[in-house]
Amino acid sequence: MVANTTVEEVLAELEQADTLESIQDAILKLREYFQVENMVYHWVDSAGEQYGYGTYPLEWATRYQEQNYIRIDPVIAGCYKRFHPVDWKKLDWSSKAVRAFQAEALEYGIGNQGYSIPIRGPNGQFALFTVNHTCDDADWEKFTEDNRRELILIAHYFNQKALEFEPNRAPEQSQPLSPREIDAMTLLAIGYSRAQVAETLSISEHTLRVYIESARFKLGASNTTHAVARALSRGLIVV
Amino acid sequence: MVANTTVEEVLAELEQADTLESIQDAILKLREYFQVENMVYHWVDSAGEQYGYGTYPLEWATRYQEQNYIRIDPVIAGCYKRFHPVDWKKLDWSSKAVRAFQAEALEYGIGNQGYSIPIRGPNGQFALFTVNHTCDDADWEKFTEDNRRELILIAHYFNQKALEFEPNRAPEQSQPLSPREIDAMTLLAIGYSRAQVAETLSISEHTLRVYIESARFKLGASNTTHAVARALSRGLIVV
DNA sequence: TTCGACCTCGCTATTTCTGGGGAGTTAATA
DNA sequence: TATTAACTCCCCAGAAATAGCGAGGTCGAA
Structure with missing residues (x-):
């Protein structure tokens, strides 16, 4: 056991922090507290820009980027479709490419167990908080059961x-x-x-067009499809 | 003080529950525990259907629906745009219609203080967990500061x-x-x-059309705009 | 190896959408 | 009260999307 540092303390610290480094700092402290090999916070902002903070080996991060692994990583794919924290074991590792990816990750020092918490924002922001470790299934299950609540909270604080x-x-x-x-x-x-x-709204098609146009301008969209896509990702409409 | 029931116990109970009533049940217990006037869980599923559970007076719920107040409720509007828990005081109550709405809500027994936690899912699901009470600003601030973490967790469990x-x-x-x-x-x-x-992908426009068509079929969409909208709300693409 | 899924290219005709105009009414807000 | 925003309607020409048909190559999985 380590920990004269508690989760509470780290979160309180994080709340006050005003630099990006503070995120990295908090991750290190939390990793120590939870005694796991890796802890990563990954964030996609509303413009689609990505940021990652955490303890993955630099070589792996580089490799990941170079190979554009984000396209096949089942953690990303799985969490994108999901709502709730997910154990990596429950993801789809069946395809060949994915298993190759998994094998390579192991080589680079990524643990065999993982637990990721997805959270998403109103403008398409998407964040993933991941803990990662090497151990057997039983130990991992105990760990995630014991710490799920704290992990969810931590994810929220990182997002804030x-x-x-x-x-x-x-x-x-x-x-x-x-x-x-x-x-x-x-x-x-x-x-x-x-x-x-037009028929549904009981207005003429001409009038409808005015709405579509003005919506397009408001949304800065170049055509109807674009406008609808923007309205969706900004949460202005729900389907 | 009440509470031989703790938050932990209620959450554990909720986790096992397998009926919709269990949500209502958990809300009642949690309200008792937190000693607040109202506690509401509101959920919009991926088809746009809405469900609400909680302790608002039935008359208010009816009135709200009849008047379609969801369109002007600043809690809804504010939380839709936000990412994080929000105190009702920080919402925009400036417009005339909104202030009328607020006055009416007070009449119907909705407290003057509120705190809502938005959470959203990959397919446009949107949930709101709200606590609501009558007290002064200082007391409310203390309450939310003290209980924010529990409330976030509870929101997550309700969502699950x-x-x-x-x-x-x-x-x-x-x-x-x-x-x-x-x-x-x-x-x-x-x-x-x-x-x-077509130019960006370095393919002919004919080929591109084949992709769009097949995507349309896969998505069960009736046109390109529809297809893009579905791809977005299903998290198949990100913008 | 065979099957399916994917990627690539072609044609024609019809329907729909887009990008410019303009104009009048009502309702709310400053 | 003046102004702004929203809602409604109209025309036209050119651009884009849709609905059919076709063909052939590659690659991974059963």
């Missing part, structure tokens, strides 16, 4: 920090859509054609 | 349950898109025209 540091948030904020614009975007997003939307 | 009960998840699962289809959908989602996408 990351959001503070996100540079391009204000510029991405767009004017809100008017009710009619929201109606139009929503119906388009569920597959209605212009004619159908 | 809610997701289990979500009916229309499996059918919405679609075949995965091929790499080229993902490329195409992604570029379309960021506003490229067909010609631009």
